[in-house]
Every structure is written in C-alpha cells, then in structure tokens.
Amino acid sequence: MPTIRLDAASVRVPLPGRGEREVLAPTTLTLTERRIAVVGANGSGKSTLARLLNGLVRPTSGRVTVDGRDVVRDGAAVRRMVGFCFTDPAAQLVMPTCVEDVELSLRRRVRSAGARREQALAVLADNGLLGHAHDSVHSLSGGQRQLLALAGVLALEPIVVVADEPTTLLDRANTRRVGDILLGLEQQLVLVTHDLGLAARCDRVVVVDAAHVVADGPPGEAIARYTAMADA
Numbered sequence: 001m002p003t004i005r006l007d008a009a010s011v012r013v014p015l016p017g018r019g020e021r022e023v024l025a026p027t028t029l030t031l032t033e034r035r036i037a038v039v040g041a042n043g044s045g046k047s048t049l050a051r052l053l054n055g056l057v058r059p060t061s062g063r064v065t066v067d068g069r070d071v072v073r074d075g076a077a078v079r080r081m082v083g084f085c086f087t088d089p090a091a092q093l094v095m096p097t098c099v100e101d102v103e104l105s106l107r108r109r110v111r112s113a114g115a116r117r118e119q120a121l122a123v124l125a126d127n128g129l130l131g132h133a134h135d136s137v138h139s140l141s142g143g144q145r146q147l148l149a150l151a152g153v154l155a156l157e158p159i160v161v162v163a164d165e166p167t168t169l170l171d172r173a174n175t176r177r178v179g180d181i182l183l184g185l186e187q188q189l190v191l192v193t194h195d196l197g198l199a200a201r202c203d204r205v206v207v208v209d210a211a212h213v214v215a216d217g218p219p220g221e222a223i224a225r226y227t228a229m230a231d232a
C-alpha cells in the first residue's frame, strides 16, 4: 500500500476582520493501511483532512506526502495518484451523457477518440453502468450517479481513493452498494463517513474532534471512543 504522511500538517483559514481559525491543528499521521475511515462530528475538520491528501487544501504549516511526493511541490503528480470522490456527484459529473463523462476523465491519458470511447465503455461495464452509457447523467438515480462519479475517478487508475462522505446522499440499499464497492477496492481508501457501520469495516479509524485527531486505531476501539464522546 502507499504511505500517506502528515508531518505536523495544519490548516488555518483567515476570517475577514476576525483573525483566523484553526480548521486542523498540527497533525502527524502515517497511513499505510488499505482502508482508513475518518469519523467525527459536523465541522470537526474531516473534509479538510481529506482534502489535504490530494492538494485540494494546502497545509498552512507542516507537510503532507503521498509515497514521498509532496502534495504542494509535486501537486500534479499527487493528483494523478490520489483520486477524490465528493459527497455530491454533481460536483464532478459535467458532461451530458455517462460515456462522455468517463471520456472526459480519460482525456489526458488516452489521446485517440476511438480508444477513449472503448476504454470508457469498459469502465462503465465494470461498474454496472454499460446500459446507461448514452443516457443523460441526470436520468440516473442518486446511487448510479455516485457510481458513475467513482467510475470516472477509477478510470484514472489512482493508487489512493479519497472519498468524502460518498454515501451521505444515498438510501440504505445504495449506501450498501457504494460502500461495498469502495471497501472492496484494491487501492488504498481514505473514507470520510458518518456511517459507523462502514467505518467498522475499515482497517483503521481516525477520529477528528474540534480540529484535532482525538483517537486513532483499530475500528472497535476508535469507534467506541467516538460514540462515548458523541453521547457525552
């Protein structure tokens, strides 16, 4: 598995006229497990932590590396290695039809239009969406849209997939479906989630509270700490 390292990485954001806010306190973590969940209350800093991993957010201090590549200095290389899946697939589905959307993901990797179409159709088939190749992305169900967004990410063959609450907008059946696919990926997965059932199936759980990592370890212990804190 790749090694993701945060070395005293912090994020502070300016608040106009009111100084600044620490959104993530200096955090040091070495992540080598295949499936890592990040859990915590709303506004605790989970998305910020996730976004640091592919340079969507830059550390204010400290550094973040993925397999030795610095997310700021080697940003383009890191973005090729780390695919990012958003809560709302609408954030990443921009083309009229499903096949065109996957083709858009492939535009830099596959230059020939014919080969790109072929590969996009293969990606859709792998994700159970071949029957919808020429449908509008708007005609898909929420679960299918999330699978299509994930297909677009996987088409780029990342070595790490970061998914920020990918099941929050989904019903139970689609949560299970998308969750099963994510947890079954061969790539390293960093999964931000409020679904403690999904977190429990990961190899490691990182608990974030008020901008700090407050627990980190095997799911049983970390989730018990989180639920005790949340219920207190």
Ligand SMILES: Nc1ncnc2c1ncn2[C@@H]1O[C@H](COP(=O)(O)OP(=O)(O)OP(=O)(O)O)[C@@H](O)[C@H]1O
Residues within 6 Å of the ligand: 013, 014, 021, 023, 040, 041, 042, 043, 044, 045, 046, 047, 048, 049
């Ligand atoms: N660019 C920014 N400017 C101002 N505040 C920010 C910025 N980015 C994040 N924050 C604030 O920092 C806190 C942490 O945000 P973050 O999105 O990381 O939380 P989260 O744990 O993912 O929350 P949720 O579970 O609600 O998605 C929130 O209070 C958020 O409003």
